Amino acid sequence: MKGQVMKLITKAHCNLASEGDETKSTECLQCFSAAVKLGKQGKGKGGRGKKEMSPEMVSAMTSCSEQHLNPKYTKCTTMMKDTTADKKDTHKCYMRVLVNNLVIKCSDGVSEATPDTLSSVMECGKEVTKNFVKKNASAEVAEKIGNFLDEEEDEDEDIEG
Numbered sequence: 328m329k330g331q332v333m334k335l336i337t338k339a340h341c342n343l344a345s346e347g348d349e350t351k352s353t354e355c356l357q358c359f360s361a362a363v364k365l366g367k368q369g370k371g372k373g374g375r376g377k378k379e380m381s382p383e384m385v386s387a388m389t390s391c392s393e394q395h396l397n398p399k400y401t402k403c404t405t406m407m408k409d410t411t412a413d414k415k416d417t418h419k420c421y422m423r424v425l426v427n428n429l430v431i432k433c434s435d436g437v438s439e440a441t442p443d444t445l446s447s448v449m450e451c452g453k454e455v456t457k458n459f460v461k462k463n464a465s466a467e468v469a470e471k472i473g474n475f476l477d478e479e480e481d482e483d484e485d486i487e488g
Contacts, residue, residue: 331468334360338463340421343428344396355395362387400424429455 341355365384380388389407397404403420406412433451437444453476460472 328468328471331464332472335460335464335468336422336425339425339459340396340400343425344399351395355391358391358395359388362391426452 337359338352338356341352341359345351345355362384365387366381385407389404392400392404392407400421403417403424406417406420429452430448432455433448434444437448457473457476461469464472
């Protein structure tokens with residue numbers, strides 16, 4: 328499941344960076360797919376510790392980011408190139424670009440930040456995400472992600488009263 332989610336996130340990055348150009352998006356996805364095939368090293372499940380990306384995989388992914396995700400992801404690509412950068416911070420950078428795009432898309436026409444506008448922007452973001460997942464994931468993965476997003480909604484209702 329994790330691998331399928333990562334492919335989905337990569338597709339979202341490629342789609343955003345290619346600004347609707349299907350050819351560019353496909354080339355981006357192919358680049359990252361080839362990079363991932365270079366593999367991970369270390370001990371994985373069953374062994375102790377976490378698998379780390381091989382240096383070849385990191386290098387290839389950095390190259391893909393540079394070729395296909397810039398200029399939207401320039402800051403993140405720079406972080407990828409910096410071997411001393413925290414991997415979690417680098418991952419957050421990429422996710423922040425996606426979330427920022429959703430917020431911009433969903434806050435169009437919003438002139439004031441209020442609890443109601445925040446709620447509508449969050450609901451819009453959730454719906455856009457669910458639609459993207461339905462369109463781009465297998466039925467099984469789409470259902471699991473949809474259920475996860477709906478669970479969060481149920482928890483919010485519990486908090487409200």
